[in-house]
Amino acid sequence: MIRLLTAKLLSYRSFHKFTLLHVGLIALLCYIASRFTLNIQGSIDELRNLFALPGVWRTVTGLSRWLFYIPAFFVVQLVCAEFELKVVRAQVIAGLERWQIVASWVAQNLLMSLIAVAATIACGALLGYNSVASTDSSLTSSLLQIMRSELGYVIYGMAFLNAAVLCGVLLRRPVPAIILLVLWPMLAEPALSYGLEHYGLGAVVAYLPFASLGTLVTWHETSAVFDPLAITTLVATLYAALAAGAAWLVLERADL
Amino acid sequence: MFWRTSLRSIDAAWYEKGIDNDVVHASLGFGPALLSPAKGPTVSAVLATHELSKSYGGKAAVKQLSLTVNAGQVFGLLGLNGSGKTTTLAMLLGAVVPDRGSVRWFGQAASARQRLRIGALLEQPSFYPWLSGEANLGVIAAIKQVSSVGVQRALQQVGLWAVRDQAFQGYSLGMKQRLGLASALLGNPEVLVLDEPTNGVDAQGIYDIRAIIGEFAGRGGTVILSSHIMDEVEKVCDYVAILKAGSLHHAGATKSVLAPGGWIELAAADLAALERALHELDAQATVERSGDLLLLRHSSLSPGELNHRLMAAGIFLHHLVQRQPSLESQYLALMGNGVKT
Numbered sequence: 001m002i003r004l005l006t007a008k009l010l011s012y013r014s015f016h017k018f019t020l021l022h023v024g025l026i027a028l029l030c031y032i033a034s035r036f037t038l039n040i041q042g043s044i045d046e047l048r049n050l051f052a053l054p055g056v057w058r059t060v061t062g063l064s065r066w067l068f069y070i071p072a073f074f075v076v077q078l079v080c081a082e083f084e085l086k087v088v089r090a091q092v093i094a095g096l097e098r099w100q101i102v103a104s105w106v107a108q109n110l111l112m113s114l115i116a117v118a119a120t121i122a123c124g125a126l127l128g129y130n131s132v133a134s135t136d137s138s139l140t141s142s143l144l145q146i147m148r149s150e151l152g153y154v155i156y157g158m159a160f161l162n163a164a165v166l167c168g169v170l171l172r173r174p175v176p177a178i179i180l181l182v183l184w185p186m187l188a189e190p191a192l193s194y195g196l197e198h199y200g201l202g203a204v205v206a207y208l209p210f211a212s213l214g215t216l217v218t219w220h221e222t223s224a225v226f227d228p229l230a231i232t233t234l235v236a237t238l239y240a241a242l243a244a245g246a247a248w249l250v251l252e253r254a255d256l
Numbered sequence: 257m258f259w260r261t262s263l264r265s266i267d268a269a270w271y272e273k274g275i276d277n278d279v280v281h282a283s284l285g286f287g288p289a290l291l292s293p294a295k296g297p298t299v300s301a302v303l304a305t306h307e308l309s310k311s312y313g314g315k316a317a318v319k320q321l322s323l324t325v326n327a328g329q330v331f332g333l334l335g336l337n338g339s340g341k342t343t344t345l346a347m348l349l350g351a352v353v354p355d356r357g358s359v360r361w362f363g364q365a366a367s368a369r370q371r372l373r374i375g376a377l378l379e380q381p382s383f384y385p386w387l388s389g390e391a392n393l394g395v396i397a398a399i400k401q402v403s404s405v406g407v408q409r410a411l412q413q414v415g416l417w418a419v420r421d422q423a424f425q426g427y428s429l430g431m432k433q434r435l436g437l438a439s440a441l442l443g444n445p446e447v448l449v450l451d452e453p454t455n456g457v458d459a460q461g462i463y464d465i466r467a468i469i470g471e472f473a474g475r476g477g478t479v480i481l482s483s484h485i486m487d488e489v490e491k492v493c494d495y496v497a498i499l500k501a502g503s504l505h506h507a508g509a510t511k512s513v514l515a516p517g518g519w520i521e522l523a524a525a526d527l528a529a530l531e532r533a534l535h536e537l538d539a540q541a542t543v544e545r546s547g548d549l550l551l552l553r554h555s556s557l558s559p560g561e562l563n564h565r566l567m568a569a570g571i572f573l574h575h576l577v578q579r580q581p582s583l584e585s586q587y588l589a590l591m592g593n594g595v596k597t
Binding site for chain 2: 003004006007008010012013014085086087089090091092093094095096097100253254255256
């Protein structure tokens, strides 16, 4: 699997470009946001402490979660390209199981999520280096904050990118697949939430895919803070697994 | 071309022994291909399909196709466009999921593990355009668990070693086809499944590809070849199956498929005496005039035997040629699109 991934991605310039763009934009977004909050005059300490240790990682991951659209577009484009170029078919014919193809996409997603995690850890460290909040900033609390933020971030990334794989496998064309990926959190899920609330099922809304993912990575303290035991974490992890499993089920019965 | 000679001599031996009647109509179902003689001592079935069927949007692409390919055969799959050749090969190779029926490779239900023993090229070669030829083979090598030495050997075998670093999208059609063949040859497969392997390839490339197939078959490998180029099938295959509208229409040894349409041209000083003598020698044969020649069809006698008997009857031939219709014309006649010879 690793050899296949290495052979596929090492020489792929689009992968390098998307990765550099993603990492670069994480750094840029966090830098601009930190400069903006530091320059705020007055006594809005809460805002000014956003980029101070130990909460800086929560802020960085909360901000940069929106940038997961960049690797998601890459994933959709690559998955669709593999269908259009009939590479998936060639690999099945060569002796790869269909679940192994989905597994290689999931492994690729994990790789991209880990690159994003590394980028956010580095950004948090650089931005928080000279800025310590008045609250507890010990090494233990910083590590705990990193773990909480980054674990939530990686689950968010995996769920989002696996959803991108599912869209690609379902539609096999990049434009419709990207539209589906974008429309779900922006239109379909809000509409579904509205409908559920209207029919008195508001309690379910928090467990819809992007609602539950949103609670994993949050940039302000007043929202639900990530808790490894929280039900939404489990639900979000389940969504990540479900997206990969659904992609496998679709691929298993597909003519290539 | 030792292997071709071997195939021809084996075919000839069957023919001499009268084992030439295995051209059977598809209505016989499972029979024809199952009965196909295997080349060499091994007669085990490498591939067996049972009532394989596939429909697209309610339209049947392949209907209850039962085939058996024995070890060591060079098996040709023929058919007009849309006859179901590629769909059949795609089902054999796991790329298309059959609606009904089964595929067994090496005596076991088809699986990815079986496909590791098969080298295949289906339609156009499918590779990442942005990767080099070598990197693309590296992807397939990773799947087949072949070392970089194996990749190097395959590239050298198809003559692409010098351009291994060039991106696949920069390759010519012929080079792409060669790379496809190289990927099929990776890992010393036991079976080669090739769909139109010489498509878009120049004359030298066609010669090279046929030589590679020949060399592979000569080592005892099994080849399943789909092609619409009759000359290619005639030169390469020792057994053919013809598909028509998704069903098995004919199957048999290539020689046998060809044989029914053969005739012998004869000429002598006294054509009328020759005609009488031929009627006496072989009552079942049909004799017809064609200019200064007599055409003898459906004769049970070989040209040598005919000459010998006619000489004994005092008739000396100055023209004696055995003619065989091309597989193409025979094939079209079989398909009912008749080009009569």
